[in-house]
Amino acid sequence: MNTVRKNIVIALAALGIAGASLGVQAQTAAPQEGRHAHAMSKEQREAKRAEFRNMTPEQRQAKFAEFKAKRLEQRAARQAKLAESLKLTPAQQPVWQAFVASMSPSQKGERAGQRLGKEGRAALTAPQRLERRIAMQKQRTARMEARLSALNSLYAALTPEQRKVFDEQKMGRHGGRHHGGHGKMMRG
Secondary structure, three states: OHHHHHHHHHHHHHHHHHHHHHHHHHHHHOOOOOOOOOOOOHHHHHHHHHHHHOOOHHHHHHHHHHHHHHHHHHHHHHHHHHHHHHOOOOOOHHHHHHHHHHHOOOOHHHHOOOOOOHHHHHHOOHHHHHHHHHHHHHHHHHHHHHHHHHHHHHHHHOOHHHHHHHHHHHHHHHOOOOOOOOOOOOOO
């Protein structure tokens, strides 16, 4: 009788382990959700790169335009959601519009002549490349200072309740990011 009980316990334990391993396999095979649902496997990334390399320049340009339009649409939706949650008054609207305008990415015309082809980069000496990088960094700093000025103007026009909402919304967007490798532990 004792050995029969042991065999039953062993069989139940084996079934439990098998059931748990099936659950784990199903969980890892399930589509990713949550924060890193956008992450791709190495094979998926390589397939996308191969697909991109096989496109004609016109197809690449169309794909880029589609991507850019999608990003602009997402940006507008986020701004509309923030404006709605802030419950801006008509007196605050001009300051809000200035803030939104300052946050828009720079247009191609503003950056005309900044990008060099391989030949142009190869023709520059090391000091020239560094001077060029410093000049570009100064332009980025000037754009960021303009954004800060618009943000300060908006922030001054907001009520304390609106400031709290604004801070929570902006923190939610960038507050949780980490700057390590994707899923890799930082070793010190």
